[in-house]
Amino acid sequence: MSNRDTMDFNKYLEYEGLDKIITSFELDDILQQSGEHGLCVNSKLPLLDKYIEGFESGELVAVSGPRKGGKTLLAQSLTLYFLEQKIKSLWFSYEMTPKQFLKSFPEIPFFLTPLKLKTNALPWMKERIIEALVKHSIGVVFIDHLHFLFDLARSKNTSLEIGQVVRFLKGIAIEYNLIIFLLCHMKKISFDKDPDDSDVRDSSLISSESDTGLILWRIKNTDNQAWLKVAYSRRTGAFDKKIKIAKVNGLLREVRDE
Amino acid sequence: MNDAETIQQADKALRELEQDINTYQPLAWGIPWDIEAVEKMERIIAFYEKRKGQWLRMLSGASEIARNTLIEFMRLADLEIEGAESVLFMIQRGKKKEAGNL
Numbered sequence: 486m487s488n489r490d491t492m493d494f495n496k497y498l499e500y501e502g503l504d505k506i507i508t509s510f511e512l513d514d515i516l517q518q519s520g521e522h523g524l525c526v527n528s529k530l531p532l533l534d535k536y537i538e539g540f541e542s543g544e545l546v547a548v549s550g551p552r553k554g555g556k557t558l559l560a561q562s563l564t565l566y567f568l569e570q571k572i573k574s575l576w577f578s579y580e581m582t583p584k585q586f587l588k589s590f591p592e593i594p595f596f597l598t599p600l601k602l603k604t605n606a607l608p609w610m611k612e613r614i615i616e617a618l619v620k621h622s623i624g625v626v627f628i629d630h631l632h633f634l635f636d637l638a639r640s641k642n643t644s645l646e647i648g649q650v651v652r653f654l655k656g657i658a659i660e661y662n663l664i665i666f667l668l669c670h671m672k673k674i675s676f677d678k679d680p681d682d683s684d685v686r687d688s689s690l691i692s693s694e695s696d697t698g699l700i701l702w703r704i705k706n707t708d709n710q711a712w713l714k715v716a717y718s719r720r721t722g723a724f725d726k727k728i729k730i731a732k733v734n735g736l737l738r739e740v741r742d743e
Numbered sequence: 744m745n746d747a748e749t750i751q752q753a754d755k756a757l758r759e760l761e762q763d764i765n766t767y768q769p770l771a772w773g774i775p776w777d778i779e780a781v782e783k784m785e786r787i788i789a790f791y792e793k794r795k796g797q798w799l800r801m802l803s804g805a806s807e808i809a810r811n812t813l814i815e816f817m818r819l820a821d822l823e824i825e826g827a828e829s830v831l832f833m834i835q836r837g838k839k840k841e842a843g844n845l
Contacts, residue, residue: 503789524804542803572804615799619814624804662803 524624529566530739536715536723542662545655547691549669550701555711556668560627562737565594572624575617579633591735605636607653630668648690787827791820
């Protein structure tokens, strides 16, 4: 062994940096001592809570579905249901004007939002998330929707770019103990089949990088009913579970068939 | 985590912080101008940066009382980091002076 090899050997043997290698038992001790238990909030939709056992901090939840299927309404309903559990949400609502967005709630609930929105600006989004965490201890972030987070016109490979965005958001969720809901459009699907996660527009990376996939679509010949499908939940293993929901007094609630 | 748990954890962290301050403070004021001192200061900075990261993560979903406590801790940690950084600056300045570059 050369002198240089010996030096490197000692360097690794004595390495005490913050990223040093530790055992699983040491990691368990550190996590218990740190007091970082993380959040767990319920959706207040009983079957959904049964299938996914609530939402936990560090998770990225992809919400998808055809146009006008109720994605934003589900997110708005969850905002209220989380608030009932004292969990505050931060909203990045790109699809509606601020006025339209506020009006779309049956009653304006407490939530946080940037005064001005920037598109295609992930570092800016991260800064605002930290600001909301420090100023208001948010637990949840809603992003409506994914395609505003990167420049479609300049994108050479949309699928890969979406993959990068989703990975960036998952990183934020883990780093700051947050639950992030990412709303995504779906490509056109035929009328005779139920949508699934392979129908999410532009990228299969969304389903592979997110922890939970929820899909919503309207039930034909009804005014206010929709299906909410748990396409996948990595934590609980739930897969392809359908729940009937309906818009009642401006919010989504579960429908129990008698 | 509920309020009581967050506050309890924050209190525990504060006690540890006070202990750390008691341990590190004399080092910061009476250190010799050598590499060991630099390492000590760097350790202090890394230690408080790590703590700040933990407290920031604990903010998620915290109550107003817990938030205020955690923010106060982060401010304290910043003061400690600032102190250690100024000691590091003095060490480097001392070295430069020794080398005749100042």
